[in-house]
Structures are given as structure tokens and as C-alpha cells.
Amino acid sequence: MTLLKRNSTEKIYSQIANVLRQDISQHYQPGDCLASEFELAERFQVNRHTIRHAIEALIQEGVVERRHGKGTFVLTQPIDYTVAAKTRFTQTLKNLGKTTSMQVRRKVVMPAETGVAQHLALKPRDPVICIETLRLADQQPICVSSHYFPQCHFPDFLELYQTGSLHGFIQQHYGWPLKRIESLVSAVLPQGDDAALLSMPKSQPILRVKSINVNERDGTPLEYALTRFCADRIQLRINL
Amino acid sequence: MTLLKRNSTEKIYSQIANVLRQDISQHYQPGDCLASEFELAERFQVNRHTIRHAIEALIQEGVVERRHGKGTFVLTQPIDYTVAAKTRFTQTLKNLGKTTSMQVRRKVVMPAETGVAQHLALKPRDPVICIETLRLADQQPICVSSHYFPQCHFPDFLELYQTGSLHGFIQQHYGWPLKRIESLVSAVLPQGDDAALLSMPKSQPILRVKSINVNERDGTPLEYALTRFCADRIQLRINL
DNA sequence: TAGTGGTCTAGACCACGCA
């Protein structure tokens, strides 16, 4: 039982959130489950709704997440907003000294949506190969990517490619060196499954990079990739 | 009075949020005030807390914001997540065909924090000039920036500089051409006054760009700038 | 002072996950 100031200007739910935040940082590990809302309500001697309000705040901050029927869980990577913690940068995932790995989550042929078609200089609904990947560094998910390739240039792509570096595969099987000509960077909130795949809260931002790769020899667009980085785990460094 | 499906799988608060979202997009202008929570509760025949829940969702999406004692207001720029709407890009603010303007919000000399000192090759707490600016395009706030200059290289900076292009001023008064050598891009939620200055919701992401400018002749770091873009109004284009 | 949003309580029932 923790004492709360009932007549303080600081709201009770806010006091509770502070206590929980501190508890979590001191006594909990990522993946741990908090006491149930009912138990917390008893401990703090408040209504369960007040506990919910406090937990909402922690969810918003990215400290915990709720799982229906299971409990409220501490997230893997407590988010640190201090600028000092971001003074170490990485150039690319490959350049990280960390152990990296990649999972292929989806391989399909589909008609190109207008945006994809534009970037690849195709007609809308022309067939494109879509490959979705998840990349990790030290077991930690870093980014999910959707890669689009015009099928006309890559017969048998789906049959031949299994896993591993996409650009390496293209270089090896088709003999085409890829060159990045453009990147478009924006920040959005996570959509679809991205938050779950990156094990991050839905309230935290994503760095989204659209990149276009062309055949270095003749400039033909060969790949359009849309990569979503968990923003608190990555920072883009652009050298000019 | 709008009809709700009480026995639908779709939650009532969610149905209400949908109705309100549609109402707003069709019949409201940015800055308009919604009906009060009490009135909405009567209109939809639900408890006021259910209305609050629905409005929470709209706040999270960035559609509206609450102002204590005044009401719930439609935000200036309804956020559009469709990728198609982002296929027009801007290179820099100056290259926009739009009318741009700039406000200087703060001019002070302060001891350098460690991060700033590092980027400018100074010792911590060496004096730096800090200038905070807000830039607008067509009356719409686009970004806020904190510019840091080492005071040792810029005597009388604060006295001489009033407003207008910072790089133009430096070129003119000190004769130094600035060159950007590096940009670091990250995505965060707004901190401090940034959300208010950019008239954006606190739940929506910010694109943060740290850039370092050096004297083109000898490579001396002369400026460190931290710019925060309202992410739904800007996209960075990086040409390689 | 009237009207708005903000907080807190109390209690009910539902939906999900798991043993």
C-alpha cells in the first residue's frame, strides 16, 4: 500500500502513474506482468477506473501494453527520451557491430498499387513481386520492410529466392547492380501489424523511409522499398 | 440524434467516433468547436463518459483537441494517412512555391550542453548563441528550429542579427560560407512547446533533424541546428 | 455565474486467454 496525497494539485492517477513508472524501472524486467487492475486498485485504495487512467498514461508513454485477458506487460525497450542516449549512431544495419538477422515474412505477386507503380515506372496493376522482411539486431526487431520488384524484370524470383540479402540475390542471379537514387523520409504512427512486429507501442512514432533503387547501368527502376524503423532504436545519418 | 447499433460487435464509442469523424470532415472547418460533451451525450443517448471515450480516439488520431473550459476543437490540418496524399514532396522550405515566413522566438547566449558542445567541437559550458525560430509556409507552421553557434566565432551576433536568413546573415557579416556536412534524422513525439507552436496534437510524431554546418573553407563547425518538423506536413527527400 | 472539460467513484456486464 502506497500513500497518495488526496488533496494535492497533482492528480491521483498521475501520482499512481509515477509510482508505477518508478516501480517498473527499479523492479521489473521487460516482459513482466504488472499486478492486475483490481489488485492495484486495492493497493492504492482507489477505484479501478483510476488505475486504468494511470495505466493509459504509461501506455501513451510506451512503458507498458495491455493484453486482453492476460494482463498489463512491461515493454521490451523502456523508452528513453534523453538526447544524450541518442548520441551513438549507426550508419546502416549492416554496419552495426551487432549480430543481425532477417526474416522473410511474406512473398507474393500482386498487382501494383498506384504509388508503387509510379515509383517503378509501371502501369497500375502491373504485376509486382512483394517481399516483406523483418530485420533484427541482437534479437531486437529494428525494422520491417516491404520490397516491390517489377515481375517483368524478375522471372522466377519467387521460386529462386529463399532468404538472405535481396540485393545480393539480384546481383547474383540477374547480374544487375542496384543503386539507390532517392530516399523519402517521413514520420508516422505505426499502422497494421507494424507495432506488434517491432514490439513497440502503437503510440510511438515510426521512421518511414521510401527508397528507390535502379539498375546502375541504365537507370531502370528495379526496386521500391518502404521501410519502417522503430524510431527509438534507430536514427538515420545522412552524410553529404 | 443518430442511431447506434447497441448489439453490434463494433463498440459504441467507436461508432460515435466514426460519426464524429465524418461530421467533422464534411461540416466542420479547422478551428471549429464541437458540441459539448453533455450535448453529444444527449444526441447519441449515451453516457457522457462514452462520448469522452470516443473523443479520446479522435484526439489520438490528431483530429481534434480539448481545451479545458472552452470546448473540443477541430485541428487545423486534418491528418491524412493515405500514401497517395504524400506523393508530392518539397525539397526544402525555400524551394516551396508557397509564401514562407519566419519568426525569431528566442535569442540568448547560454552555456553549451554536452550534446551541443560535442557537435560544435567545444568544451561543455562554453558559451553558445541559441536562436529559436518558427517557420511557416502559407501561414501554416512547418517547423521549429534551435540553432546553436559558438560565441567565440560570432562576436556581436545577438546585437547585429535581427531577423531573416541566418546563413545569409553569417555570410554577409562574417564572410563565411556554410556547408552542411551531416544530418541525423529521427522521429519522436513532440516535447515542450513544440506541439503548440506547430499547432499539432501531442500524439502525432515529429521529424527531428540534427544538422551540422561547417565553414566550407577550413571545416570549422559553426552551427548545430535541431529542427522539428510537423511530420504530416513535410517529408524529407534525400537525393544521392 | 453558467458552461465547459477533468477527475474520481461505484457497480454492472462483456470478451478474451488459459488451465
Add this chain to the structure above:
DNA sequence: GCGTGGTCTAGACCACTAG
């Protein structure tokens, strides 16, 4: 079936804003 979180109701009082 039990415990978890999710939704909804009802009512009270507080804090802020504006006339």
C-alpha cells in the same frame, strides 16, 4: 470457470474560461 482487461452507465465534484 476463473481471472484478466474492455465497455458502459450513473452521479458527484473540481478546475478552467468567459461574459
